[in-house]
Amino acid sequence: MSSTLQPKTMTARSWGARPSGPNAGPGRRSGPAEPARSASRRRRRTGWFFASPALLLVAVVTVFPVIFSLVLSFTDVRLEYGGIHLGSPTLVHYEALLGNPEWYRALGFTLGFTVVSVLLELVLGTLVALVLERLGAARGWLIALLLLPWALINVVAAQLWSYLFNGTYGAVTWLFDQVLGTQPDILGRPAPAIAAMVAVDVWKTTPFVAIVVLAGLMLIPAEVYEAAELDGAGTWTTFWRVTLPQLKPIVAIAVLFRILQAFGIFDLPFVLTQGGPGTATQSVAMLGYRVLFQDLDFGGGAAVAVSTAAIVMACCLLFLRVFRAQADEEVQG
Numbered sequence: 001m002s003s004t005l006q007p008k009t010m011t012a013r014s015w016g017a018r019p020s021g022p023n024a025g026p027g028r029r030s031g032p033a034e035p036a037r038s039a040s041r042r043r044r045r046t047g048w049f050f051a052s053p054a055l056l057l058v059a060v061v062t063v064f065p066v067i068f069s070l071v072l073s074f075t076d077v078r079l080e081y082g083g084i085h086l087g088s089p090t091l092v093h094y095e096a097l098l099g100n101p102e103w104y105r106a107l108g109f110t111l112g113f114t115v116v117s118v119l120l121e122l123v124l125g126t127l128v129a130l131v132l133e134r135l136g137a138a139r140g141w142l143i144a145l146l147l148l149p150w151a152l153i154n155v156v157a158a159q160l161w162s163y164l165f166n167g168t169y170g171a172v173t174w175l176f177d178q179v180l181g182t183q184p185d186i187l188g189r190p191a192p193a194i195a196a197m198v199a200v201d202v203w204k205t206t207p208f209v210a211i212v213v214l215a216g217l218m219l220i221p222a223e224v225y226e227a228a229e230l231d232g233a234g235t236w237t238t239f240w241r242v243t244l245p246q247l248k249p250i251v252a253i254a255v256l257f258r259i260l261q262a263f264g265i266f267d268l269p270f271v272l273t274q275g276g277p278g279t280a281t282q283s284v285a286m287l288g289y290r291v292l293f294q295d296l297d298f299g300g301g302a303a304v305a306v307s308t309a310a311i312v313m314a315c316c317l318l319f320l321r322v323f324r325a326q327a328d329e330e331v332q333g
Contacts, residue, residue: 072302093303106287114262117201125209133217150207158271161200190280209254216250252323263312284308
């Protein structure tokens with residue numbers, strides 16, 4: 001019997017018959033994948049371990065103040081001798097905020113300032129980027145000069161422009177006097193003060209948009225322009241049908257960053273006009289500062305901050321949703 005079974009066993013092994021049991025079939029082929037998955041899990045754990053200090057710092061610096069502000073805005077906060085006292089939950093801060101006309105004026109100014117300044121910066125930055133793309137050796141020098149306004153600290157730039165807009169010895173006032181024969185009180189009236197503030201912000205932030213758009217232009221393949229030229233497209237058609245669609249993702253990032261920055265504007269109106277004349281140039285950030293640090297209304301100041309953050313988040317989400325919908329339509333088309 002043993003001599004009869006031995007050849008059959010050897011024959012089965014020689015022909016590669018698969019053994020039965022839990023390790024049979026595909027189990028033998030997927031065996032090497034287990035060490036790879038285990039190594040991937042170890043790498044992820046190692047990555048989380050090394051990233052945990054930075055994540056903890058971000059949580060302490062960013063997440064905790066947000067949560068604390070949210071708690072203050074829904075709490076009866078009282079300033080006592082030993083510090084602030086958190087009382088019972090309440091909606092009185094938001095009721096006072098929504099019933100305050102000063103809040104609506106500050107919100108209207110901030111929204112108008114954001115829309116106008118971002119649109120102007122986008123148009124001017126795109127034009128500057130198109131010019132820089134066509135330059136040769138002088139491009140590096142011009143980019144360095146272009147970044148000088150952007151490199152200035154906001155408070156320093158605002159103080160410099162306050163000297164230029166001064167009604168007595170300002171260079172801008174002198175220029176108006178020489179050209180128009182009048183010396184306007186630029187920062188003393190609402191409309192000129194708002195226009196001056198928009199001009200200063202556009203002067204300072206257009207270089208940022210230009211550099212971002214220039215980076216997007218440099219990433220567009222030359223073959224795309226060659227194909228458009230072969231199809232007989234002119235300069236204007238090439239810009240609208242080729243360049244602009246290729247720039248949409250990078251422009252969306254620039255606009256998103258500028259909305260976040262412009263909506264939280266504080267230092268520019270604080271230095272130039274102190275929110276005046278009256279409250280014509282008072283932003284929501286300045287309103288929150290005044291309520292929190294001057295009136296010492298911690299709950300009200302927190303309500304201003306939380307409501308502002310909610311509005312900014314809603315605007316950004318709406319912008320991203322519209323951009324994504326347009327991108328999906330282009331892909332499907």
